Amino acid sequence: MTSDLLRLVTAGSVDDGKSTLVGRLLYDTKSVLSDQIDAVLRSSEERGLDNPDLSLLVDGLRAEREQGITIDVAYRYFATSKRTFVLADTPGHVHYLRNTVTGASTADHAVLLTDARKGVLEQTRRHLAVMAMLGVPGITLAVNKLDLVDFSQETYESVRAEFVAHAESLGFRAEQITTVPMSALAGDNVVTRSDRTPWYDGPTLLEHLETVRPDERGCDVGLRVPVQYVLRDGSTDYRAYAGQIAAGEVRPGDEVVVLPAGTRSTVTVVGTPDGPVDEAGVGQPVALTLSDDLPISRGDLIAAADRVPELAAEVTATVCWLAEEPLRPGARVLLKHGTRTTKCRVPSLSTRFDEQHLVLEREPECLELNDIGQVRLEVADALPFDSYTDCVATGAFLLIDPDGGDTLAAGQVGDTLSAVTGDA
CATH class of the missing domain: 2.40.30.10 (Translation factors)
Structure with a gap:
């Protein structure tokens, strides 16, 4: 059984159709409001387009549309009956690689786009290297704009072979790599299966993403809580240390060490926005009360006493x-x-x-x-x-x-x- 939530990052070169793909996913999963859809349909009709320009659902800023590039990381949310998705939509232009790094840093899976006519480009290889360096657990290549090469199986297989070879040379295993032939503009194999690729018997992009099992990225080090705030109440002598759990779990009674001082104490209360709990884990915001009054401040790290980082x-x-x-x-x-x-x-x-x-x-x-x-x-x-x-x-x-x-x-x-x- 897969997790309820999948964190995605999308990347590709300029004009590979990434904004259209993201717009297609939002549109076909009914994750946009009807007035937004109506505005896109009107705009597309005014331009004389045969298909709705779904990239308008993504590139909302006029300056971005005029430049023809997306210039920031935008987080999109959509859901199906099987899971919820958080998608980090990153820019394609080479000068905005920093945004791709940001989006990939927390991703469970990456979707890389390439234009079927152009194949694996320099920017595709650069994005692959970033995904490998950051340890992104899985990669899907969307071979887009296949309608512009008459849905050629030969073209798709050629692009696929080059991409897989390069991904494997970077350390990705075969089972971490998936490729899908598609046309984001027309919707072929994005959400619904296309009858124009009878030679392809794999899943659509969305079908595949619904079954991806997120791997736990490295966090087997015991408890790690970077202290963000010290919470005090002078009238009650209350003092707790707030932060988000970066790794491990915490329970009342756990022995911890506070770094860099190296002082030790015991957790007495694990507070959360919903009140005290018996256990909290990775990603949860907590306010830890300790048995000792220690000089702890923002920037300190609370760690498991038996798994102390040097x-x-x-x-x-x-x-x-x-x-x-x-x-x-x-x-x-x-x-x-x-x-x-x-x-x-x-x-x-x-x-x-x-x-x-x-x-x-x-x-x-x-x-x-x-x-x-x-x-x-x-x-x-x-x-x-x-x-x-x-x-x-x-x-x-x-x-x-x-x-x-x-x-x-x-x-x-x-x-x-x-x-x-x-x-x-």
Whole structure:
């Protein structure tokens, strides 16, 4: 039996029809209001189109439509009788890879689009590399616009073979990869099965997504609760430590350690928005009351006493550089880990990943916009890092411009590029 909720991310090159596909899913699952549908139908008729332009359900901003690209991550919600979906709709333009990284970071499954006439492009390979690096559990390739090649099975099989070979070279297993031939514009094999692809006997895109079983991404490290707020009530001496559970479970009576101080205590009450509970797990917001009065503040980490992460002032990490100004050795930035932000220095760049040829360039001079590479980091305050492969939440971080506050890079602790490239 599958989970009730599936978190999706969509990605593709510009003009691959991603907005139309998302619009089709919303339209065919009746997840949009009737007045929105009427507006789309009127607009499409005024333009002389034979089919409704369902991309208008997605690209709601006039500026986006005029540019022909979607320029932000938009979260769409739709549901069927079998499950609920949260879809992170990311832009296709190469300069907005940062948005794809954001959307993929929490996704259970990715849907990548490609135009059947163009096949697997540079941006397709780049998106695949990002999905592999972030450990997205499954990939579906939507070979779109098949109506423009007369629903050619030969064209579909050629694109499929190239995509599968590249995905497997990045570490995806055959059972993690699905491909679907479709026309999002006409609706072929998106929600309903098409009679124009008699040679295809697989599921429609929606049928497949309804059966995807989300894998638990790395979180086998015991309890991890980054403290967001300290809740106090001076009249009653009430004090609790609020945050979202990043990993593990917590119950009254559990022994915990507070980092970076290393002090120990016992949980007495597990509070939630609905009141105290006997147990809470990953993703739940909690307010933990402890048996001891400890100097805990925002940025601290409450962890299981028998699974304590080591504090580290130096780490090896993989980053996706998201800024126009290149990253060079010696750069000084801010590092945000959980709810704590501290000063950070990048003493060296170890490798740069060439996602087109799946090779590592040793000791690059810099990392440019959208480059993925391995770096060394030195932080001013030792932090309780976990390896990203062990725990996504406490193995991930952001690098931030100390002057303007802009996000410079998304990163993960450990050399995840070795797994992607097979490099020792």
